[in-house]
């Protein structure tokens with residue numbers, strides 16, 4: 624009996640250790656800076672409203688897809704939208720944007736630090752609509768959004784939203800609607 628309990632405990636610790644190593648590896652590889660992206664969706668209207676979406680992709684492409692769906696919603700709502708990675712070449716001058724969205728996948732309850740390092744380095748965010756989003760598996764676990772919110776200096780976060788991987792198509796539609804809604808109010 625004791626042997627079985629010890630074996631079970633040993634297995635549990637081993638699985639926990641492997642999960643921690645995998646999380647640490649994913650964390651360090653996804654936190655690597657990517658080359659500057661600067662993708663711009665021009666506005667189809669005469670509007671001069673501009674939005675910036677800064678996100679770091681995860682292991683697959685869900686965080687990227689969400690960024691593009693939010694961008695499409697904003698763009699259909701009249702905004703010119705710039706999408707970029709938080710690379711060291713990304714300008715810290717965000718004066719031209721009235722909406723700024725920061726996005727990150729979540730690993731082990733935390734957002735990628737490359738995103739929060741960039742967002743916390745911006746000092747002039749007051750009077751802008753600031754949004755943080757995360758992508759992940761757990762709908763009700765949102766500690767990463769609080770960390771992303773705390774990284775924003777001298778400004779309130781307008782909305783924090785998590786897009787879940789369990790229903791990707793639905794999340795992508797929600798992301799488009801969210802972008803459209805952001806453009807409207």
Ligand SMILES: Cc1cc2nc3c(=O)[nH]c(=O)nc-3n(C[C@H](O)[C@H](O)[C@H](O)COP(=O)(O)O)c2cc1C
Nearest residue numbers: 681682683684685686728730731732758759760761
């Ligand atoms: C090692 C590991 C740890 C994860 N930890 C969390 C977590 O703490 N909370 C959560 O909601 N999702 C967690 N996930 C799910 C990822 O956040 C999800 O796969 C990711 O957002 C997908 O984005 P991507 O397609 O851009 O990689 C984890 C996934 C892996 C592989």
